[in-house]
Amino acid sequence: MTDLVLENLSVLRGKRRVLQQTNLHLHPGEFVGLIGPNGAGKSTLLRAALGLVGAEGHSSLARLSPAVRARIAAWLPQAREIAWPMPVIDLVALAQNGRRDAPQVQAALARMDVAHLAERPATALSGGEQARVLMARALAQDTPILLADEPIAGLDPAHQIACMKLFAARAAEGRVVMASLHDLGLAARFCARIVVLDHGQIVADGAPEKVLTPDLLGRVFGIHCHIATVEGGLVLHPLESCNHLTWKEGSDAG
Numbered sequence: 001m002t003d004l005v006l007e008n009l010s011v012l013r014g015k016r017r018v019l020q021q022t023n024l025h026l027h028p029g030e031f032v033g034l035i036g037p038n039g040a041g042k043s044t045l046l047r048a049a050l051g052l053v054g055a056e057g058h059s060s061l062a063r064l065s066p067a068v069r070a071r072i073a074a075w076l077p078q079a080r081e082i083a084w085p086m087p088v089i090d091l092v093a094l095a096q097n098g099r100r101d102a103p104q105v106q107a108a109l110a111r112m113d114v115a116h117l118a119e120r121p122a123t124a125l126s127g128g129e130q131a132r133v134l135m136a137r138a139l140a141q142d143t144p145i146l147l148a149d150e151p152i153a154g155l156d157p158a159h160q161i162a163c164m165k166l167f168a169a170r171a172a173e174g175r176v177v178m179a180s181l182h183d184l185g186l187a188a189r190f191c192a193r194i195v196v197l198d199h200g201q202i203v204a205d206g207a208p209e210k211v212l213t214p215d216l217l218g219r220v221f222g223i224h225c226h227i228a229t230v231e232g233g234l235v236l237h238p239l240e241s242c243n244h245l246t247w248k249e250g251s252d253a254g
């Protein structure tokens with residue numbers, strides 16, 4: 001059981017402070033959705049938490065040696081690039097010192113629905129398939145903390161839902177799972193806790209029904225949403241942008 005603790009974590013890019021004095025305590029068992037508009041600082045927060053960008057302040061992961069950190073935290077970056085045409089199973093097995101038959105490798109291939117692709121070159125897959133393979137590698141690390149930057153981007157709806165359910169299940173096993181997400185509906189439905197970032201600052205943190213109010217969605221995202229509470233959680237569906245993001249029809253059509 002491992003907590004993730006950030007204290008006064010700040011990141012400077014040039015003269016701009018793109019992450020400001022961030023305090024966050026994530027507990028084992030939590031599936032946290034990190035949301036915010038483009039440029040809000042979600043990737044920066046995740047990278048600073050892992051010690052991958054220079055930051056002021058404290059993260060419980062950042063000062064660990066890479067070898068120790070790799071045993072504690074798995075990381076799925078936003079960029080999904082696979083450079084080498086190695087078989088999918090060997091790419092996933094890198095998470096377990098190359099052991100193809102490790103149970104974590106077999107389980108991760110099955111959970112991300114890529115077992116049937118195991119012998120295919122990882123570079124010869126579709127974008128969504130590659131994303132699932134890289135997610136499988138992160139899962140195969142079998143760490144108490146999993147940080148994922150837009151893990152469901154590019155997945156079809158069935159795999160998006162399966163992935164969100166899987167994250168919730170990993171958290172229920174006693175792990176910390178935090179994922180940046182742009183799909184507010186899926187975040188509302190599957191995350192027990194939502195952290196909202198805007199201009200490098202946490203502006204809300206709590207249960208989806210407390211955080212995802214019409215006021216916050218208008219202020220931070222500039223959207224009107226349909227929000228309903230149903231058995232099993234919140235349903236949230238963006239309907240309309242309510243400010244500067246309304247482009248004029250035909251103004252820039254190619």
Ligand SMILES: Nc1ncnc2c1ncn2[C@@H]1O[C@H](COP(=O)(O)OP(=O)(O)OP(=O)(O)O)[C@@H](O)[C@H]1O
Nearest residue numbers: 013014018036037038039040041042043044045078
């Ligand atoms: N290498 C960089 N150099 C300078 N500024 C950067 C760099 N990377 C990111 N930024 C800036 O830092 C801010 C936060 O970026 P970040 O990538 O963390 O946002 P994000 O919330 O993950 O956005 P998105 O939803 O678009 O992925 C943005 O204003 C961005 O322009």
